Amino acid sequence: MDQATVLAALEGDAPHLALAELASGPRAIDCPDLGSGRLVFPRYREVRHLLRDPGFICAPTAAGMLSTLEPELRELLAPVASWVLYADPPQHPRLRNLLARAFSPRQIANLQSVIVRTAETLVSEFSAMGGGDAVTELAEPLPVYTISTLLGIPEADRASIKAWSDDVVLIAEPKLTEAQEQLAAFAWKRLARYFEGVIEERRARPGDDIISGLVGVEAQGDRLTTEEIVANCIALLVGGHETTSSLMSSLFLAAAAHPEHREAVIGDETFAAGFVEEVLRLDGPSKITARAAVQDTEVFGVPVAAGHRLVLLQASANRDPEVFEAAAEFRPERRPNAHLGFGHGPHACFGAALARMQAAALLQAFMRESEALSVDAAGVVWKPSQVLRSAARLPMTSKHARRGAA
Numbered sequence: 001m002d003q004a005t006v007l008a009a010l011e012g013d014a015p016h017l018a019l020a021e022l023a024s025g026p027r028a029i030d031c032p033d034l035g036s037g038r039l040v041f042p043r044y045r046e047v048r049h050l051l052r053d054p055g056f057i058c059a060p061t062a063a064g065m066l067s068t069l070e071p072e073l074r075e076l077l078a079p080v081a082s083w084v085l086y087a088d089p090p091q092h093p094r095l096r097n098l099l100a101r102a103f104s105p106r107q108i109a110n111l112q113s114v115i116v117r118t119a120e121t122l123v124s125e126f127s128a129m130g131g132g133d134a135v136t137e138l139a140e141p142l143p144v145y146t147i148s149t150l151l152g153i154p155e156a157d158r159a160s161i162k163a164w165s166d167d168v169v170l171i172a173e174p175k176l177t178e179a180q181e182q183l184a185a186f187a188w189k190r191l192a193r194y195f196e197g198v199i200e201e202r203r204a205r206p207g208d209d210i211i212s213g214l215v216g217v218e219a220q221g222d223r224l225t226t227e228e229i230v231a232n233c234i235a236l237l238v239g240g241h242e243t244t245s246s247l248m249s250s251l252f253l254a255a256a257a258h259p260e261h262r263e264a265v266i267g268d269e270t271f272a273a274g275f276v277e278e279v280l281r282l283d284g285p286s287k288i289t290a291r292a293a294v295q296d297t298e299v300f301g302v303p304v305a306a307g308h309r310l311v312l313l314q315a316s317a318n319r320d321p322e323v324f325e326a327a328a329e330f331r332p333e334r335r336p337n338a339h340l341g342f343g344h345g346p347h348a349c350f351g352a353a354l355a356r357m358q359a360a361a362l363l364q365a366f367m368r369e370s371e372a373l374s375v376d377a378a379g380v381v382w383k384p385s386q387v388l389r390s391a392a393r394l395p396m397t398s399k400h401a402r403r404g405a406a
Contacts, residue, residue, distance in 0.1 A: 003031040006040050009316060010287055010386040020328055023319035028302045034174050034311060034386070038290075039304065042313040044320035044340070046299055050291050050312050052345030054089070060292035062086035064309060065171060073185050079192075079231035080171060085239070085347065092346065098217045098224055099232060100350055107150060107210070108354050118142055119361040120368075127369045131396040134375075138366070139248035139394070140241070142358055147240030151233065152198070152209030164191045165237045172387045188234070195233045199226060210236065236351075244355045246285030246390035247276075249380075251363050253394070254279045254330065256375035261332055265367045269360065275332040276359045280318075280341030282330060285388050287315045289343065314340045315389070372400040 006029055009018035022029075022042035029040045041047055050056050062081040066074045080086065084095045119142055126137050140162070148158045167187035170180045198211055206212040214229045224232075254275070255265075264271040289312050293304045304310065318339045321327045342349040349355070366373070374397045381393040 003029060003033055003040075005029075006031050006042070006313070007033060009313070011384070013380075013382045015315070015389075016282075019316045019319055022313060022316035023327065024321050027300065031311065038174075038309045038311050039302075040311040040313055041299065042316040044317040044323045046302075047312045047314060047317040047340060048344055050299065050310060051289070051340065051343060051347065055294050055297060056291035056310065057088040057294055058086045058092075058291060058347065059088045060307065060309065061290040068176075069181060073181055076185055077171060077188055079227050082228050082231045083235040084232060085235060095224075095228070095232065096346075096350065098214070099236075101213065101217055104213070105353075107208075108357070111146060111149065111354075112357060115142065115146060115358055116361045116365075118145060119358070119365040123362070123365040123369050126396075127372055127398040127400045129398075131373060131398040134252055134394040134396045135245070135249055135391050136393075138362065139252070139391070140245045142248070142362055143241040143244035143355075146244075146354065146358055147237060150210050150240070151236065152202075152207055152211055157194070161191070161194065161237065162241065163187075164194075165234075165241060168234060169238050169242050169388070174386055191234050191237070192230050195230045196226065198233075199229055239349070239351055240354070242390070243285040243349075243388065244358055246388050247280065247355065247359055248362055249391035249394050250279050250283040250285070250389065251276065251359055252366060252375060252396075253377060253380070254283065255363060255366055255370055256373075256377060258330060258332075259370065262367050262370060264332075266364055269364075271332060272360045272364050273356065274334065274337070276356055276363060277337045277339065277341075278330055278332050278334060279359075281324070281334075281337060281339035282318065283389060284315070284318070284339070284341035285390060286341060286343070287385075287387055287389055288313055289347075314343075369398075369400075372398050374398070 005018050005021055009015045009022055012018065025042065027041070027043055027046055029042065031038050031040045041050060059081065066077060066080065069077065084092065084099055087095050122138055122141055126132065144158055144162050148161065153161055164187035167183040168191060170176060170184045199215060202212045202215045206216060211233060214224055217224065261275060265275055291310045291312060293306050293308055295306045297304050318341060319327045342352040376395040379395040380391050383390045383392045
């Protein structure tokens with residue numbers, strides 16, 4: 001097995017065979033075509049270990065990404081290094097604690113009822129209008145609404161914010177074309193300018209939103225700089241809608257493929273939550289993450305040189321037969337389900353509870369209407385990304401279309 005299998009898993013529209021092969025294959029694979037002679041770890045034991053071991057750090061991911069850019073772009077995008085995603089101790093626990101304080105459980109819990117209502121309305125109206133593209137009409141609107149509400153972004157600004165966020169997320173890709181670099185740079189400029197303005201407004205008139213919370217903790221003993229607040233607002237925006245939207249598309253495909261679970265999903269919130277977890281395991285949005293060794297070391301006998309870039313293939317680790325019984329089977333009742341879809345260890349996604357809440361709400365709303373909706377799985381168009389498993393288009397039709405609906 002060589003890097004061709006890894007690339008098939010990361011770049012193909014139908015990666016599942018390659019992922020299954022990697023899940024029971026070698027413990028490490030050299031993959032220079034991912035850049036910088038990277039070493040890929042596709043198995044669960046190694047990936048989980050690397051995610052929690054402090055001897056393997058995140059900051060070189062941002063540094064390596066920035067080093068490939070032109071000097072002007074590198075300077076512009078330098079604040080990416082202060083994203084909580086790429087930070088290491090002592091910066092990481094400081095940022096995470098401050099962000100978690102602003103991203104409070106109370107704010108998330110207060111959104112539950114409106115998330116459920118919004119999900120039901122979206123699906124009902126989508127079905128009544130005869131269907132369409134489930135990505136733009138279902139998968140994207142709920143996460144955009146939710147993270148925009150938490151950040152206090154007015155409805156009139158949300159379309160622009162989402163479009164810029166879609167372009168900024170390109171910087172996470174292992175390789176960028178010149179056109180992609182320019183798109184990401186332009187989007188970063190616009191988002192930075194936007195959030196700088198919002199921060200000034202919140203300093204004058206604080207509200208009950210995340211940005212006000214970040215400005216508030218800045219005023220206390222442990223300060224966040226304006227640059228740190230801006231960078232992490234962008235990170236929250238990207239993480240809050242891009243990955244969650246990607247998960248939604250996979251949920252719809254799984255729901256269409258497993259209609260036998262319809263009644264259980266509708267009637268049992270615990271079962272619905274298990275359905276979401278199994279989608280996260282088998283078809284979650286995060287394909288890979290990265291680490292670098294602090295010093296010369298070994299990973300279960302595999303030698304790793306200091307500074308070497310490591311690619312952790314979560315998508316195949318979640319199919320490892322050493323960990324998951326009947327790993328290729330879709331089992332919503334699987335317990336335990338210790339997948340790595342939201343990461344593991346100190347960098348595990350702190351927005352996971354919110355993503356799960358939205359996913360379960362939209363899944364149950366979709367299942368209630370699923371007998372009327374027909375999913376065109378063959379018509380799915382996947383975004384060309386090595387990092388995210390994300391649909392660009394997912395066609396559906398409905399037999400409940402109102403007369404005259406387009």
